[in-house]
Amino acid sequence: MTAARSDPVVRTPRGALRGRYERGVAVFRGIPYAAPPFGPRRFRPPVPAPPWDGARDAGAFGPTAPKPPYSDAFAPYLSDPEIPGDDCLNLNVWTPDPAPGARLPVLVWLHGGALTRGSSAVPVYDGHAFARDGVVIVSVNYRLGVEGYGLFPDAPPNPGLRDQIAALTWVHETIEAFGGDPGRITLCGQSAGAISVGALLAAPQTQGLVRRAILQSGPPEAADRAKVRRMVRRMANRLKVPATAEAFAAVDRDLLLRTQAEVGRLSSPVVGGPAFGLVVDGDVVPRDPLEALRDGAAPGVDLLAGWTRDEHRLWLVPGGLLERVDRLGAVALAGAMARCHCGSEVPRGYRALHPGAGAAETVGQLVTDHLLRIPLHRLADARTEASYVYEFAWPSSLPGLGACHALELGFVFDTGDVPESRKLAGEHAPQDLADAMHGAWVRFAAHGDPGWERWDAAHPVRVFGDRAPGADDPVAYTAYGPRDREIALWALDTRTAPGDPPAVPETTEVSPARRAELRSVIGRLRRTGALRRDG
Numbered sequence: 001m002t003a004a005r006s007d008p009v010v011r012t013p014r015g016a017l018r019g020r021y022e023r024g025v026a027v028f029r030g031i032p033y034a035a036p037p038f039g040p041r042r043f044r045p046p047v048p049a050p051p052w053d054g055a056r057d058a059g060a061f062g063p064t065a066p067k068p069p070y071s072d073a074f075a076p077y078l079s080d081p082e083i084p085g086d087d088c089l090n091l092n093v094w095t096p097d098p099a100p101g102a103r104l105p106v107l108v109w110l111h112g113g114a115l116t117r118g119s120s121a122v123p124v125y126d127g128h129a130f131a132r133d134g135v136v137i138v139s140v141n142y143r144l145g146v147e148g149y150g151l152f153p154d155a156p157p158n159p160g161l162r163d164q165i166a167a168l169t170w171v172h173e174t175i176e177a178f179g180g181d182p183g184r185i186t187l188c189g190q191s192a193g194a195i196s197v198g199a200l201l202a203a204p205q206t207q208g209l210v211r212r213a214i215l216q217s218g219p220p221e222a223a224d225r226a227k228v229r230r231m232v233r234r235m236a237n238r239l240k241v242p243a244t245a246e247a248f249a250a251v252d253r254d255l256l257l258r259t260q261a262e263v264g265r266l267s268s269p270v271v272g273g274p275a276f277g278l279v280v281d282g283d284v285v286p287r288d289p290l291e292a293l294r295d296g297a298a299p300g301v302d303l304l305a306g307w308t309r310d311e312h313r314l315w316l317v318p319g320g321l322l323e324r325v326d327r328l329g330a331v332a333l334a335g336a337m338a339r340c341h342c343g344s345e346v347p348r349g350y351r352a353l354h355p356g357a358g359a360a361e362t363v364g365q366l367v368t369d370h371l372l373r374i375p376l377h378r379l380a381d382a383r384t385e386a387s388y389v390y391e392f393a394w395p396s397s398l399p400g401l402g403a404c405h406a407l408e409l410g411f412v413f414d415t416g417d418v419p420e421s422r423k424l425a426g427e428h429a430p431q432d433l434a435d436a437m438h439g440a441w442v443r444f445a446a447h448g449d450p451g452w453e454r455w456d457a458a459h460p461v462r463v464f465g466d467r468a469p470g471a472d473d474p475v476a477y478t479a480y481g482p483r484d485r486e487i488a489l490w491a492l493d494t495r496t497a498p499g500d501p502p503a504v505p506e507t508t509e510v511s512p513a514r515r516a517e518l519r520s521v522i523g524r525l526r527r528t529g530a531l532r533r534d535g
Helices: 128-132 145-149 159-178 192-202 225-239 245-249 253-263 289-294 318-328 330-340 345-353 359-382 419-425 431-447 484-492 512-527
Strands: 009-012 015-018 020-022 025-032 055-057 090-095 104-110 136-140 180-190 212-216 302-308 387-392 460-464 476-480
Touching: 009 159, 025 128, 090 128, 090 159, 104 159, 104 192, 104 431, 128 136, 128 431, 136 159, 145 159, 145 225, 145 253, 159 180, 159 192, 180 192, 180 431, 192 212, 192 289, 212 431, 225 245, 225 253, 289 359, 302 359, 302 431, 318 330, 318 359, 330 345, 330 359, 345 359, 345 484, 359 387, 359 484, 387 431, 431 460
Parallel strands: 015 055, 104 136, 104 180, 180 212, 212 302, 302 387, 387 460
Antiparallel strands: 009 015, 020 025, 025 090, 090 136, 460 476
């Protein structure tokens, strides 16, 4: 009879941790990297977790940050476990070898959720497959919503981002005890998590802590301070309290969450509206992260970045908004022009390039290009370090979702077999696609090369989940400039809002052949009347 394997124990500067062996890898959950952010620490920067005696049990996920549940429209598609408790600044580690000398690559995961929802306990983010394949993975909880990103006159901005800095510092100082190499940390996030990754790369406090970074469906950006402040003021008006951290701290926590959800109910990346976001604060976000990274911040950090083909469908399909946008037609296109600060020439060009697309498809792709693809193009163009770009194109088997926002996560984590992945992907998600995507992320974390050409003037994009005509590979191929025609339209637009950088700067790196091709396309569109310079 074989003796049961004893639980793994790791010693950290704050105390010992007892984890579990699960399917051949060691797992440590609910590790505090900072003290509970409540009481006198509410709305304040994080402080180190107090030490403990003995071996602390790390077998279960720790408390999640306070957050409202998903609405009835989104709950069928997205899972978001709630674990009560104040000690929500915690993280989890999966490792194949919890020994100090292993020196394995490390991936630090920041979840998405619009900075208002999500947690490291979502089953789709289970780190077993990464550890199975030789990567130590760390998933992080951080403050959300008004607790993490409210803007107050009597509290420092961006406490949620400061939590992430504390977690990243903890990883750099502690991960060697779990078998990780602090010199090979890849910072990875999706959606709001990717936006956070961009800000962390540019933050002065994190320089030298990260070797590589992955941005999934989220660009480096800073939110308009007035927009975030407006969100706080609207909450204060409903609560009938001053818009200060002191007044909000005195409000019942559940009431605060309900009010936050009510005020943000109609906001989305497609239609806009009041929302929380990272703001320039002269400290952890000294300037716009995208511009900082384009100017050389985070030297030596290689990038992997990309998007899904139909990002917008996650926001438009639940609740029937896609059909309503289609019915609105020209009114919806006018709203998209206002959202993106562009003239009518841009949506007219999109419709000429995609004559079969309805209003919702045109609006969704236009807004996605403006908010996501163009910033990532600009970032990859400007970096001297290696950059790799991907597109996820496999359509969900659920009606209308297509290759929507967040659909790639079950493939990246190789967790397509969990029910929470099937809520978005449907049944029978292809395992060979998961093998391809997950394998690329592992290779990038381990060696800095996901397995395709680095970004250059030809704009190579690895397309996952689609098959090129005549290609042997059924799950991936490399396309060259797949969104260049659409992005070129923005270079023609002269109606950018005051102070906004041009969508495609004159310095954007495009090969002469590609530039000539784009000029030819635009010329044909103009000759057919699809584009007019007068808008």
